[in-house]
Amino acid sequence: MNKEQCYQIGYISKVHGLRGEVTVVLDVDYPEDYEDLEHLFIEQKSRLTPYFLEHFVLQPGNRVLAKFEELDSIDAVSPLVGAEIFLPLSELPKLDEDQYYYHELVGFEVFDETEGLIGKVDQIYDLQTQDLLGVTFKGKEVLIPIQDGIIQKVDKAAKKVYCQLPEGLLEIYLED
Structure with a gap:
C-alpha cells in the first residue's frame, strides 16, 4: 500500500x-x-x-x-x-451527490466568473490555517482558497470547479 x-x-x-x-x-x-x-x-x-x-x-x-x-x-x-x-x-465514507473530497478535485478545470478558464487543479495544499487549490495559470502557480464565497460550485460529473476569485488575486501571481 x-x-x-x-x-x-x-x-x-x-x-x-x-x-x-x-x-x-x-x-x-x-x-x-x-x-x-x-x-x-x-x-x-x-x-x-x-x-x-x-x-x-x-x-x-x-x-x-x-x-x-x-x-x-x-x-x-x-x-x-x-x-x-x-x-x-x-x-472513504460515501458522500452525497453535491459533496466532494478535496483530493477528488485534482485534474478538474477551474473557471472564474470573470476570467473564464484558469487552468487545471494540479495539487491540493492542506495547510493548518487554510486549504488551497494549486492551479497553473499563464505558466505560474496560483493558490486559490477553498472556502465558501470563492468556490461557487463543483460539478463532479463535468470535472469543473466554478469560482468567484477575489479582485486582484490572479494579478498577484503574475507580477515578477
Missing part, C-alpha cells in the same frame, strides 16, 4: 499509560465514522505499515485512545509518536 492509494486521518500525538496505548489526533470531519476501525496504516520511514487495533475509543476534541495488537509497552509504541495515520481511499 502506498500513500497515493490512501488518505491521512490523523497522527499519533503521545503515549498513554504504561500498557502500549497511544493518543491519536484525528483530522476528520466526522470522527464517529471511524469508531469501528479494525486496522490502519502508520507511516514509518516513508513506508506505510499495517497495524491491527485492539481498540479505538473516541475521546473529546477529535482524539482517540488506541491500542495496537502485540504492542504492550511504552517502549513498543514510543517510536510511533508523531507518525501519520492513513486508511485506503476505498474506505
Whole structure:
C-alpha cells in the first residue's frame, strides 16, 4: 500500500499509560465514522505499515485512545509518536451527490466568473490555517482558497470547479 492509494486521518500525538496505548489526533470531519476501525496504516520511514487495533475509543476534541495488537509497552509504541495515520481511499465514507473530497478535485478545470478558464487543479495544499487549490495559470502557480464565497460550485460529473476569485488575486501571481 502506498500513500497515493490512501488518505491521512490523523497522527499519533503521545503515549498513554504504561500498557502500549497511544493518543491519536484525528483530522476528520466526522470522527464517529471511524469508531469501528479494525486496522490502519502508520507511516514509518516513508513506508506505510499495517497495524491491527485492539481498540479505538473516541475521546473529546477529535482524539482517540488506541491500542495496537502485540504492542504492550511504552517502549513498543514510543517510536510511533508523531507518525501519520492513513486508511485506503476505498474506505472513504460515501458522500452525497453535491459533496466532494478535496483530493477528488485534482485534474478538474477551474473557471472564474470573470476570467473564464484558469487552468487545471494540479495539487491540493492542506495547510493548518487554510486549504488551497494549486492551479497553473499563464505558466505560474496560483493558490486559490477553498472556502465558501470563492468556490461557487463543483460539478463532479463535468470535472469543473466554478469560482468567484477575489479582485486582484490572479494579478498577484503574475507580477515578477
